[in-house]
Amino acid sequence: MFAERALGTRTPSELIWSVALWTVMGLFVANFMLMILAVLVNSFATQWFGTWLPPAFTTKWYVSAWREFQLDQVLVVTMMVVGAVVVISGLIGVPAAYALARRNFPGKRFVLLLLLLPLMVPPITYGIPLATVLYEARLAGNIWGVILANLVPTVPFVVLVMIPFIEQIDPRIEQAARLFGAGTGQLFVRVLVPLLAPGILAALLLVLVRTIAMFELTFFTAGPSSQTLVVALYYAVYAPGVRANQSIDAMSIIYMATTLLWLMIALRFVNPVQLVGRPR
Amino acid sequence: MSGGDGLTGRQRLSRWLANYEVDGVALLVLPAIACMLLLFIYPFLHGLILSLQPRSGEMLDNYRKFFSDPFLYDTIWTTLRLAFPATIINVVMSVPIALLVRRFRRQRLLTAILVVPITLGPVLIAEGMLNYLGPQGWFNGAIVGLGISGAPVRLIHNYAGVLISLVVAGFPFVFLLTLSFLSGLDPSLEKAASTLGAGPRARFRHILLPLLLPALAVNFCMSFVQMFSVFPAAVLLGEPAGATRVISIAAYQAAYEQYDAPMASTIAMIMGAVQLAIVAIVLGSRELFYRGSTGSGKG
Structure with missing residues (x-):
């Protein structure tokens, strides 16, 4: 006192x-x-x-921006890319985080380093070689290339955010479930996912916001028909030609509204401080 | 493998693996490893090999070319000149603001406001700055109108423009990391110091700052990564051909204007090397600070 x-x-x-x-x-x-x-x-x-x-x-700029930049198509692509990245990085990242939080297998430090590296190197550094490889594999220039490239930072991100969340769960709950005969799959669906829901939601919503905003990787791997909103917006500003800047501003406002909406949903569920986890 | 034999062999294998804590659960990490090897390590090695196979000349010619052409090697300095101040401003600013927000009752609202720049994206920040800070914008209108300055201040299409946009765009992440670390500190440490008669300044210098420094080092690295690969801001708000020709512009031009994939990979490798060297130095100096438990043990 x-x-x-x-x-x-x-x-x-x-x-x-x-x-x-x-x-x-x-x-x-x-x-x-x-x-x-x-x-x-x-x-x-x-x-x-x-x-x-x-x-x-x-309000005519909104109408013209929508038409001029084919925003309906861009928004559909953005939603597909972001949706796929969120689902895939969740499906890969959460189980991996569980394994890393609960087991001490040999080479664990190496795996952690492997996951930390993509977050410690600027996206452009691996984006350019990655785009080259994807173009050679005929995967770039379309929506699959964009999704694959965006997984590089998001999978490690999900893993690293989820590890502290999983460590907070009492392992005896899992032991009890196993004792009653639950396999790993059942354990996940019936026990872990419900318990981890806030953490998973936080991690995935942040992945969502990050992927909407990810410029470099999408920029390097997208073709004309697989641009996400942020890349389309950049081209709208940078590409030569006479464009009213009101129209670009209208498009930026649409972009901001999209991201802001998701961020506000994220903030309703989680305290922003938890989003980044506790650095160790 | 025949049935019975294979089973015992498998059992033996799984028992042997279980000794090393490798079981079904540990194997769950495999998809993530595969993903990283395929999408990160393999392209990286591919890029490294590609950078050593220039279009003409010897193995190291691309690197030689980079370090002998001031138009190319100057980009490293240009990038560092932007990334360092921006990161330091953000990290230094985040500490007092996080301390303030921590004490504030409506912490969540305030945090939400400070986090909004995440949602803007590079183009909106650029557009906003061009409108607001431009010679005809409100900011300069106010400055001239109030008589603070005789002529409009030039804040866009130069070094300052890029720096400001980096600070604005980068602040939320830095702030969130600092705030989350501060909330993780055991409050009884500060209370103990205060009971022993330490004023706010002394508490900050001798308790908070030493505990915060390692986290700030991590924070610095995370943020520096983003700043170091500045690209849209440097193009839209700077002078992409002059004072803000950062290294990512050089890489982009090699890849998509000259279609020289080996050279682009070379620049990417150099970027990665510079970035990792700086991370290594900063994290290495972390060893000099206090390391140990700082939480209250609640996890």
């Missing part, structure tokens, strides 16, 4: 420090919000140049 009050008391210098910190953070957040607002306002503007606010508002 006494100790807690001591932690709460403030000296004048600490007060100044705290006020300064809040100010800096507030400025950061305010500027950041204004930046998003600028894009939002511009995406609804008929035209906007050099004034505080645009003269008139319209």
